[in-house]
Each structure stands twice: as structure tokens, then as C-alpha cells.
Amino acid sequence: MPALTDLIEAGRPVEQHAPWRRAVVAPKIWNLAVEQLAAGHWSLLGLWAEPDTVHMALLDAVRDIGVISLKCAGGRYPSVGQRHPPALRLERAAADLFGLLPQGLPDTRRWLDHGQWGVSHPLAAGALAAEASAAPAHAPAMASYRFLPAEGESLHQIPVGPVHAGIIEPGHFRFTASGEIVVRLEERLGYVHKGIEGLMAGSPVERAAKLAGRTSGDSTVAYSLAFARAVEAALGVEVPLRAVWLRALMAELERLANHLGDIGAICNDAAFVLMHAHCGVLRERVLRASDAAFGHRLMRDRIVPGGVASDLSEEGTAAVRSVVTEIRQRFPHLVELYDNTASLQDRTVATGRLKPALVRQYAAGGYVGRASGREFDARRSPGYPPYDELAFDVPLLQEGDVNARVWIRIREVEQSLSLTEQILQRLPGGPIRVDVAGASVAQTGVTKTGGPCEGMALVEGFRGDILAWLRIGEGGMIECCHLRDPSWFQWPLLEAAIEGNIVADFPLCNKSFNCSYSGHDL
Structure with missing residues (x-):
């Protein structure tokens, strides 16, 4: 098993990056890191992008931390989420913001972009001149979003949110249930996206x-x-x-x-x-x-x-x-x-x-x-x-x-x-x-x-x-x-934790996780 330091040394180190090291790597090294993630040897700490580069922060088996970066030729790069599911939503968010396309990503639906921004890929180079190809501003954000299907006898769906009772941030939950038992929960987030990264740039x-x-x-x-x-x-x-x-x-x-x-x-x-x-x-x-x-x-x-x-x-x-x-x-x-x-x-x-x-x-x-x-x-x-x-x-x-x-x-x-x-x-x-x-x-x-x-x-x-x-x-x-908020890696786990429980126990499970909407939506 390679060490994270070996991968960083195999790339082109960035001189002024502290306290941990960062290196620009070739696709082969990037894929080798994905293999370590998929095998469970390493952990993903974060994945984010710039207009022509994608970055991945990693924690290896001996708890060394480092960052590897990949130049995205033609706006494309090998998907991490294809083999390591925790990266899926992070890659979808980076695609929405920067227009970078993860090759092999099994879920290409928009994540933060609900078709209401007026621009496509707002943080990509030249984004301000681009018009959104999404639905018009008056169209419901949920209308064009395709939730994953669930098959079986006597299944029914229960949509909850994005507006909830009480003082709570917005988020949509789509339950598929058999009677009172939850068969699948799928979340739709991004309603409180504030453009934090865009606001910070140049500040x-x-x-x-x-x-x-x-x-x-x-x-x-x-x-x-x-x-x-x-x-x-x-x-x-x-x-x-x-x-x-x-x-x-x-x-x-x-x-x-x-x-x-x-x-x-x-x-x-x-x-x-x-x-x-x-x-x-x-x-x-x-x-x-x-x-x-x-x-x-x-x-x-x-x-x-x-x-x-x-x-x-x-x-x-x-x-x-x-x-x-x-x-x-x-x-x-x-x-x-x-x-x-x-x-x-x-x-x-x-x-x-x-x-x-x-x-x-x-x-x-x-x-x-x-x-x-x-x-x-x-x-x-x-x-x-x-x-x-x-x-x-x-x-x-x-x-x-x-x-x-x-x-x-x-x-x-x-x-x-x-x-x-x-x-x-x-x-x-x-x-x-x-x-x-x-x-x-x-x-x-x-x-x-x-x-x-x-x-x-x-x-x-x-x-x-x-x-x-x-x-x-x-x-x-x-x-x-x-x-990167911890909720990026906790929201998907809530979907797993609720399966097999009754619908009435969802508020209890949800509150026991208490994931952040705002921190996740950036």
C-alpha cells in the first residue's frame, strides 16, 4: 500500500502550502489515490475545484494529511465518486459551480444548481456572460429533478419540504415507503446556497x-x-x-x-x-x-x-x-x-x-x-x-x-x-x-x-x-x-440510517444527526 507522501512526491509539489503538502499530479497518480479510497485504506477529507483544476484532500492509514490536484484537460477528470460514493455530491457540486465534468460519475444530476441562478457554472472562467440552460426562474425547482426510482409492491412516496413546519432551514426529503416502513429516503438540498466561495474570491x-x-x-x-x-x-x-x-x-x-x-x-x-x-x-x-x-x-x-x-x-x-x-x-x-x-x-x-x-x-x-x-x-x-x-x-x-x-x-x-x-x-x-x-x-x-x-x-x-x-x-x-462542513459526509448516512424504520421516527433520526443545511449548501 503506497503512502500519501509517496503520491505527493511523485507529483509537482506546491512550494508555499502549509501546514500539509500539496502536489499537482498526473491522472495515473489521481487514479491510484482513488483506488486507496475505494479499498478503504484512506479517507476523503474534501474535494473541491477551481476553473481548471480539481483538488482532493486525503487522510491516509497513518493519519497523514495531504492534498493532490489534477489539471482538468478539456474540463474533464476521472470521477472519484464512481468508485468512492462519499465523493458523489462533492463532485456534483463542483460540476454545478465550475462546469468540470467527472468522467464516469454515476449520478450527473445537478446538486446545488436548482435552475434559478441565471447563469450556468457561476465560478467557471467567463461564467458571467453565460446564460443558464435551466428552467425559467418561475418554474418550480423540484419539477425538473428526477428522483431515483424504487420498485416493489404497494410502495408509495411521501414528499416532505423543502418548507417545513417551525423555524428550520429548507431541504426536501422524498420517502418511498411500504406502509409505515421506509424503503428509501432521498434528499434534495442546495436551497440555502449563498455563494460563499464566489463572495470570498477577491475579498x-x-x-x-x-x-x-x-x-x-x-x-x-x-x-x-x-x-x-x-x-x-x-x-x-x-x-x-x-x-x-x-x-x-x-x-x-x-x-x-x-x-x-x-x-x-x-x-x-x-x-x-x-x-x-x-x-x-x-x-x-x-x-x-x-x-x-x-x-x-x-x-x-x-x-x-x-x-x-x-x-x-x-x-x-x-x-x-x-x-x-x-x-x-x-x-x-x-x-x-x-x-x-x-x-x-x-x-x-x-x-x-x-x-x-x-x-x-x-x-x-x-x-x-x-x-x-x-x-x-x-x-x-x-x-x-x-x-x-x-x-x-x-x-x-x-x-x-x-x-x-x-x-x-x-x-x-x-x-x-x-x-x-x-x-x-x-x-x-x-x-x-x-x-x-x-x-x-x-x-x-x-x-x-x-x-x-x-x-x-x-x-x-x-x-x-x-x-x-x-x-x-x-x-x-x-x-x-x-x-467543507462535516454534514457533506453525514447527510448521505441519514438516508441509510432511516431505512427499515417507520416514517414517524424520521424526525427523531434526523434530529439525532442534526446536519447543517447552510454549511452544506455553501
Whole structure:
């Protein structure tokens, strides 16, 4: 089995790409990497494109990370999804945005493009002058989309969405059922595509950082951190130590708020409103403490390239300590209530099972992966500071059902409480930010060899690992940037987890995954 480093060395290395290596490779090397993915030896971290190039970020068997890039002669390249299904939707999205055609792709339907953009392939060269060949703007987006057929006696279809009851993002779910049993679920997403990559191109770093933090609102800290770390890697910027620890504090507060909200919401979908109410109160306490500590309930725009935008005062420290104490007092009783309520366990145990083999194939992260036996946490591997100095466990279960995904969240709440206490206890003093614009490389935006600089980061959000890749060009402007949400590899697994369950259990399974629409749709 070849190592990822061997493939990169066989290509043409990109000189200024940090912290991991990137190389432009020949089609033969590209296909060799696809073979490793198909055999289950490597994992796909991301696949994205530029007008004439496709990139693939990979994680090999010894957890080395690297990027290989392929020039697309005639706008075509060998499909990864043909042999490795996790790449399918990523390739369809790249085809919509850039017009690059994966040869052999088994599913060529549009993914992000619903025929409403007014242009075809908006990020391709000369795209602004092209007219969309899709349906007119007034035509329903669903009308021209061909859902996959399902054959069998007494099957019926149930369309749900894209508009849903309550305050929820849009997404369409097409169920094929036999009576109450789900035979197939097919998703149609892309309704909240915002054009993040197009908006970032040509933007200064500061504006692009704000866009990154708005990719998925519930993960604004994680996205801001991933983008900032990628910028800092590209420019060789060293962040002040206090800022590094404050970033981790924000990340753990974001994780706490989201996990508490999810635990309550899952129980609510199982008609156990009491848990929803109590978890909602604790989530609100975390949000208020975050506001007191950093000036924003979601801590949006608090992490910036070069450090953080605001310091932690004594009052903010007291607010965070207070909410940690309150959760430690109240949360164990809620856990006991969850575990000892037979009607609730009847709904969550053995519902929506996700097989470990699928999780490994899709390299699913976060609670989805860890509930089905995949022990991957970007804070630990590849790792980033200050987590290398903090003590924490990565909870792991094998059952892969709704109950397991709840318990992973419970254990992560406990770990985040401990991490928050450790950070507050060891928080160093000093400055909180350095001037990225004043960095030696950033002044011109080019390296000593005359080329642009590229950076990459992998950060653990509450859903799982978030990938950020970018290139900074002349004048310190963002030439291109790609952000990959963990939901790209989790949404397809929801389709697998619901099969064989009753239709009424879909909200429960869906909430136990809690995939991001906005983060996925870019």
C-alpha cells in the first residue's frame, strides 16, 4: 500500500502550502489515490475545484494529511465518486459551480444548481456572460429533478419540504415507503446556497473571515477558527498564546450550547417535552455567559486571523465559571431522567442504526461517527493547540442508534465542562492579537519565489471536523477559498440510517444527526 507522501512526491509539489503538502499530479497518480479510497485504506477529507483544476484532500492509514490536484484537460477528470460514493455530491457540486465534468460519475444530476441562478457554472472562467440552460426562474425547482426510482409492491412516496413546519432551514426529503416502513429516503438540498466561495474570491482577508463565520450560524466559532488557522498557516503567522486559549474556550462554549440544545430537541421529537425545556434553559445560560464573556451570544466575529477580537474580563470569567457550576449541578439529574424514562428509551434505543462500515467509508466525524465506532477528533489528531496541553477523552460507542448519538453528546458535554475549567485555570496573560496585514508575506500577498501562499486547517466543530483551504494572492487578497462542513459526509448516512424504520421516527433520526443545511449548501 503506497503512502500519501509517496503520491505527493511523485507529483509537482506546491512550494508555499502549509501546514500539509500539496502536489499537482498526473491522472495515473489521481487514479491510484482513488483506488486507496475505494479499498478503504484512506479517507476523503474534501474535494473541491477551481476553473481548471480539481483538488482532493486525503487522510491516509497513518493519519497523514495531504492534498493532490489534477489539471482538468478539456474540463474533464476521472470521477472519484464512481468508485468512492462519499465523493458523489462533492463532485456534483463542483460540476454545478465550475462546469468540470467527472468522467464516469454515476449520478450527473445537478446538486446545488436548482435552475434559478441565471447563469450556468457561476465560478467557471467567463461564467458571467453565460446564460443558464435551466428552467425559467418561475418554474418550480423540484419539477425538473428526477428522483431515483424504487420498485416493489404497494410502495408509495411521501414528499416532505423543502418548507417545513417551525423555524428550520429548507431541504426536501422524498420517502418511498411500504406502509409505515421506509424503503428509501432521498434528499434534495442546495436551497440555502449563498455563494460563499464566489463572495470570498477577491475579498480582503478581514471580509472573507466574516463570510467564513456565516457559513453555518450554529458553528460560527468553529468556522472562524478554521479560516483563521488556514490564513495563519499560509502567512506563517504565530498567534499570541492567550488568543490560542481564548479560541479554545469559545469553541467549548459553542459545543456545550449546541449539544445541550440537541439533547433536548431529540427528546422533544420523542414527545418528552420536559427534557427539552430543561436543556433549553441550560443552553440559554451558556449563550448568556458567552455574551457576557465575549460580547456576542454566538461569539460571531470574535475569532479573527491573528488572534481574537476581544479579551476575557473578570466579569466574563465569573459568568463562564457560574454557568459551568450550574450545568454540573443540574445536568446529571437530566441524564438520569433520560436514562430511566422507559417510554423515551423505547423511542431512541435501536432506532436509526448506522453501520460502522458506512461510517468508516464516509469518514463521518463528530457524534455521528463516534456513536458508530469511528474514533476521530481533529482536536487530538492531527491536533492543534492548546488541546495538546489539555486532558480530555473522546467518547466512543458502537451501537450507532439514536440513543448512542444522545450518549455521545452527553459525554461530550461532560468533557467540555472539564475543558472549560482547565482553560480558565491555565489561561495565560499577554496580547490577544497580531496584525496579519503587517506580516512580511501578507504585505505583498506573494512569497519570495513570486507565487501565492496557500493554507489549510482542520478544526473540530460540534458536528465534527471542518476543513478550510485557501489561497492568498497579490495584495493580500483571497484568490479562492473552500470550506467543507462535516454534514457533506453525514447527510448521505441519514438516508441509510432511516431505512427499515417507520416514517414517524424520521424526525427523531434526523434530529439525532442534526446536519447543517447552510454549511452544506455553501
